[in-house]
Amino acid sequence: MLLRVILHSAVSLDGRIDGFPVDLQQYYELANTWKEDATLAGSDTFLKAASEAPPEDESAFLPPRADPNDRRPILALPDSRGRIRTWHYLRSLPYWRGFLALCSRSTPEEHLSYLKERHIDIIIAGEDHVNLRAALLELYSRYGIKVVRVDAGGTLNGLLLSQVLVSELSVLVYPCLAGASQECGKGGSGIFVAPGQLAAPKSEGESEAIPLKFMAAEKLIGEVIWLRSEVKSREDF
Helix, strand or coil, rough: CCCEEEEEEEEEEECCCCCCCCCCCHHHHHHHHCCEEEEECHHHHHHHHHHHHCCHHHHHCCCCCCCCCCCCCEEEECCCCCCCHHHHHHHHCCCCCCEEEEEEECCCCHHHHHHHHHCEEEEEECCCCCHHHHHHHEEEEEEHHCCCEEECHHHHHHHHCCCCCCCEEEEEEEEECCCCCCCCCCCCEEEECCCCCCCCCCCCCCCCCCCCCEEEECCCCCCEEEEEECCCCCCCC
């Protein structure tokens, strides 16, 4: 196995990933379990936070300072359409040591130039959309990334799961019911939004559910249940 991909999420008892309060300190303390080399996050999360970003100044164009002793992870964002324009703000946050845009061959040249001018590393994988498998392999071969933690919504989670790229599923189940959402099944409020049939063809009568193997369960402060499962169908890559 070249690298491990861990999907870490907090959900309500009815499977929502929003609409209820989450203990973020607990969430990120547990996320530190894996000592990730890279955080793979969904671009929608950072688009929603764009209003918090201050205007760019000259520091946005300065190259990052390399520190071989910095053990913080790299932040990788899939952004084939070139929508993320707040890299200067992300660089000011203390959580990551480096930043990487995952793009495709359809990403506008203007946006690629924007990234290069700001010293944001780029991986180009895929034609219209980011080829996640190819991008993960590039993370391993170019940067030596061996552990990736996914911090995303249902769409990116679903793409990774359906392409059999996830090694482990870590779920914090909160003792509440968040209720149905108009967005459920349309892209974001469930832990896993299936983008179609799974990568492997199914024989007639066979379930398309993703099989999991139990690893551990633990009751935490706040009546939260921490479930960890191995994704049985995951192929080595």
